[in-house]
Amino acid sequence: MxxxxxxxxxxxxxxxxxxxxxxxxxxxxxxxxxxxxxxxxxxxxxxxxxxxxxxxxMCNFENEARKSGRKLIAGVDEAGRGPLAGPVVAASVILPQDFMLLGLNDSKQLTEKDRDYFFTVIKEQAISYQIAVISNEKIDQVNILEATKLAMYEAVRGLEQQPDHVLIDAVALPRLGISSEAIVKGDARSVSIAAASILAKVTRDRLMKEIHQEFPMYDFSSNMGYGTKKHLEGLQSHGISPYHRKSFAPIRQYIG
Structure with missing residues (x-):
């Protein structure tokens, strides 16, 4: 050589x-x-x-479920519980047993470039996936926890193929009517939940960037609705937008 x-x-x-x-x-x-x-x-x-x-x-939860006879295992996660503006988004995904995507992890631990790449791979290779978006108006009506659950229920029930077992990041969903398991920090412990985490976050981030085009004064394209300095400065100068969560304490002071 x-x-x-x-x-x-x-x-x-x-x-x-x-x-x-x-x-x-x-x-x-x-x-x-x-x-x-x-x-x-x-x-x-x-x-x-x-x-x-x-x-x-990260395949341990899926493997254990398969050992007990489950075949279609869905992972479920959400994005957007903490922000002051925008929707909460949940995703569910059923991956094939031979799915392999090295570097897959909790979406918050990945770069935007990696998330975008994984987003495409997951959608292409998934047996089935579904994404549900719950508006800030609905969040204000029912509270953020119930809105998150609603998004998760819609994401699972919207799957083209219904799973026989569901792995959920932290939140219990007793009304699913399907065998399920809530896993603390599941987005870093289960490949199915991690995949759902990426679908949910990328979808929500893209929605917030679209909202930014309409309301650039809040810097949504950078903060995704979280209460950053620029976001709060925008609130002080312009008041709230139609996308702000009025039921959240930091927003109430700007109403009226």
């Missing part, structure tokens, strides 16, 4: 064309650039190995 330039060797790594034999030759190449590529490759391999272990651990 000595005759090959570092640029060519880099391309071999990027194209995943490095065989075990080539790798052993490269390890004997004393060029600093080649050794740097090797170290980068080894770090990537180690990261992928750790991600695989983490992914398999």
């Amino acid at each position: 000595r005759e090959k330039s570092i640029a060519v060797i880099k391309q071999l790594f990027e194209n995943e064309e490095i065989t075990e034999g080539i790798f052993e030759q490269l390890k004997r190449d004393d060029r600093k650039g080649v050794q740097a590529l090797i170290r980068k490759y080894e770090r990537m391999q180690e990261k992928e190995a750790q991600q695989l272990i983490a992914f398999k651990e």
